[in-house]
Amino acid sequence: MANDAMKAWSKKLRQIYGVYTGVFVLFVIALWIGESLGLSQKYIGYAFLFGTIGVYAAIGVLSRTSVVAEYYVAGRKVPAVFNGMATASDWMSAASFIGMAGALYLQGYDGLAFIMGWTGGYVLLAVLVAPYLRKFGQFTIPDFLEERYGGKLPRMIGILSALIVSFAYLVAQVTGVGIITSRFVGIPFEAGVFLGLAGILVCSFLGGMRAVTWTQVAQYIILIVAYMIPVIAISYKHTGVPIPQVMYGQALQVIESKQKTLINDVKEIEVRQEWKKKADELNGRIKGLPDTWQQGKAQLEEKIKSIPSGDPEKAKIEKALKDYPKTPEEAKEKWTAAMKEAQAMSKPPKSYVAPPADTKGIINFLALTFCLMVGTAGLPHVLMRFYTTPTVREARSSAAWALFFIFLLYFTAPAYAAFARSEVLTNIVGQAFTALPAWVSKWAAVGLISIKDMNGDGIIQFSEIIIKADAVVLATPEIAGLPYVVAGLIAAGGLAAALSTADGLLITMSNAISHDLYYKIINPNISPSTRVKIGKALLLVVAAIGAYVASFKLAIIVELVAWAFSLAAATFFPALVLGIWDKRMNKAGAVSGMIVGLIITAYYIIGSRFYGVDWFGIKTIAAGIFGLPANIIVALIVSRLTAAPTKELQEFVDNIRYPKGAVRGGVEE
Amino acid sequence: MITKQTIEAYWRENKVVMSLIMLIWFVVSYFAAIFASSLNSIIIFGFPMGYYMGAQGSIATFVILNYLYSMKMNELDKKYGLEEE
Numbered sequence: 001m002a003n004d005a006m007k008a009w010s011k012k013l014r015q016i017y018g019v020y021t022g023v024f025v026l027f028v029i030a031l032w033i034g035e036s037l038g039l040s041q042k043y044i045g046y047a048f049l050f051g052t053i054g055v056y057a058a059i060g061v062l063s064r065t066s067v068v069a070e071y072y073v074a075g076r077k078v079p080a081v082f083n084g085m086a087t088a089s090d091w092m093s094a095a096s097f098i099g100m101a102g103a104l105y106l107q108g109y110d111g112l113a114f115i116m117g118w119t120g121g122y123v124l125l126a127v128l129v130a131p132y133l134r135k136f137g138q139f140t141i142p143d144f145l146e147e148r149y150g151g152k153l154p155r156m157i158g159i160l161s162a163l164i165v166s167f168a169y170l171v172a173q174v175t176g177v178g179i180i181t182s183r184f185v186g187i188p189f190e191a192g193v194f195l196g197l198a199g200i201l202v203c204s205f206l207g208g209m210r211a212v213t214w215t216q217v218a219q220y221i222i223l224i225v226a227y228m229i230p231v232i233a234i235s236y237k238h239t240g241v242p243i244p245q246v247m248y249g250q251a252l253q254v255i256e257s258k259q260k261t262l263i264n265d266v267k268e269i270e271v272r273q274e275w276k277k278k279a280d281e282l283n284g285r286i287k288g289l290p291d292t293w294q295q296g297k298a299q300l301e302e303k304i305k306s307i308p309s310g311d312p313e314k315a316k317i318e319k320a321l322k323d324y325p326k327t328p329e330e331a332k333e334k335w336t337a338a339m340k341e342a343q344a345m346s347k348p349p350k351s352y353v354a355p356p357a358d359t360k361g362i363i364n365f366l367a368l369t370f371c372l373m374v375g376t377a378g379l380p381h382v383l384m385r386f387y388t389t390p391t392v393r394e395a396r397s398s399a400a401w402a403l404f405f406i407f408l409l410y411f412t413a414p415a416y417a418a419f420a421r422s423e424v425l426t427n428i429v430g431q432a433f434t435a436l437p438a439w440v441s442k443w444a445a446v447g448l449i450s451i452k453d454m455n456g457d458g459i460i461q462f463s464e465i466i467i468k469a470d471a472v473v474l475a476t477p478e479i480a481g482l483p484y485v486v487a488g489l490i491a492a493g494g495l496a497a498a499l500s501t502a503d504g505l506l507i508t509m510s511n512a513i514s515h516d517l518y519y520k521i522i523n524p525n526i527s528p529s530t531r532v533k534i535g536k537a538l539l540l541v542v543a544a545i546g547a548y549v550a551s552f553k554l555a556i557i558v559e560l561v562a563w564a565f566s567l568a569a570a571t572f573f574p575a576l577v578l579g580i581w582d583k584r585m586n587k588a589g590a591v592s593g594m595i596v597g598l599i600i601t602a603y604y605i606i607g608s609r610f611y612g613v614d615w616f617g618i619k620t621i622a623a624g625i626f627g628l629p630a631n632i633i634v635a636l637i638v639s640r641l642t643a644a645p646t647k648e649l650q651e652f653v654d655n656i657r658y659p660k661g662a663v664r665g666g667v668e669e
Numbered sequence: 670m671i672t673k674q675t676i677e678a679y680w681r682e683n684k685v686v687m688s689l690i691m692l693i694w695f696v697v698s699y700f701a702a703i704f705a706s707s708l709n710s711i712i713i714f715g716f717p718m719g720y721y722m723g724a725q726g727s728i729a730t731f732v733i734l735n736y737l738y739s740m741k742m743n744e745l746d747k748k749y750g751l752e753e754e
Binding site for chain 1: 702703705749
């Protein structure tokens, strides 16, 4: 596009999204007024859910397309700022929006690995990969692998890795959609998943990457507004200054001094001993399996017979029996988790701001940060977004904008965590159990907070409170005493975060199959319109499989997502970076590197998680720390032992290294 | 016509820019984490500096790095006449 046309186009976009933001703010204010006039919480929830999904669907309808370049790369005319917003919401999932602050609350300094890891990756992306991918300018990451290394094998490995990495991630997002809708609107989990998916599909199905891009921009605006309001309010409440990012230093001081007094507090020690007893008892039961499982079951069944029907005790025991592990294996899993929790609670609180004290802790922290950074720069659904900018120059600046928009949320997350923790330490610890604040009882009812008088003194001790990560962001509106509208806004924000990521993943996977596998390998003779049709059909299939897997609510999904980073770090990232920065890298090197990286990482993930494999004490989540260097070393050695790439390939590498001119082989359609 | 020399000189300068950015990236994330407990003894506005670097300092630096990189590369493109038409 010519320069003037581009400027006019950017201006038009700014106007559209400006008006959109204004309308959204008015919508929230209208609901707020409605609430004060007596509009029920149920309808506020409905308004947020259907209002926002309706907007996303409308954007999908308005940007419907069947043109190949529009469908795959949004016509390559997304200006840097908007591609930055789209990348930011593509990137930030339900876990960033709802879980991140909670992880910081629970883990203190250790949780910062996620903050640094998920932002530092964008420096790698901007400097090492994004501009060159844009210059290359086709449609997918496997496209690049085939063009750079030659032959179908690199493409096949690329397709396989893209599918493995993206699928676990997709299931987690679909689960997130189900949880948010069911919790806030009170519809069943499955209905929530269905509704959310319908919203995603209208959008991606009709308009491919074009619709997904413009929806993601809209979703970013909602999620960032929703994230800021509660924490600004709580900062104002605690410190009198509505700038949480600067003011939470005070909260950190409160946390540190309060926690110090708790270490030697007599009552706290009492409670910790109770936890210790509980852990020992559970440990005994685990050791005695499967007999202890049999006995526990028999005891409950015996008890239920002895109680006359109609006794309220009976319902309680019936429920306990229903929740009782079905098999000794399940019992082992459940009891081990409970034992670990009890063990953790039996220790005095450690400093919130101190890094891990032992070498093993520090090494794991660094390894995890590194895997998250490199993994971020190797995730196909993020990389794809850099094909959509008009120029290389815009691709660079869009990587900077993307990081800036992500930064706005991550810069704020530590404030959420610190204010929530200082609130718990000052306003809950030491209170009587009869005087629990309303928000605690509310979130205790759905199991996000559990609080139990372990030593029977009627007073709440810090060690008696267990808070799940999700509770921190979700409960902040109530801690700050904000109206229900804000809770609805948080739900809409979390939903936007989950949906935008799911959108990006769906389209990445459907492209990997329709474009990379079917069109490029199986049947290159199909017409452009058939390609788009196949892509659309696959969107439905992938979405359906994703929803089906999500319906099992497997606990392992959260872990799978974390593993996806290590896998992406150990496969895609080296192949891309070496392909650009090392002219001597050839097919044999890249392929053997990717295979070795994939095998070593997968071996360590499965081995350390299930079979007790342990190299240097590295945890499963940082498995990529072995696969990544292995990939690079193998790739470098093998490439030097085999023939150099052809002269044409070397020219191709030269060519993608600077912005000017077209790329050989970069066919624009 | 773009000569081989131009491309090589451009790429050399690009490598210098890249290395500098990667160096700062490494220092503000990994060095800051390794020395976090000593940094924590410095407290500004209530923030222990070790924690602050991990929570906000490093990521603010990342944003600035990406911005500077984008600026610097645009300059390089112009200097070598390799910018897009």
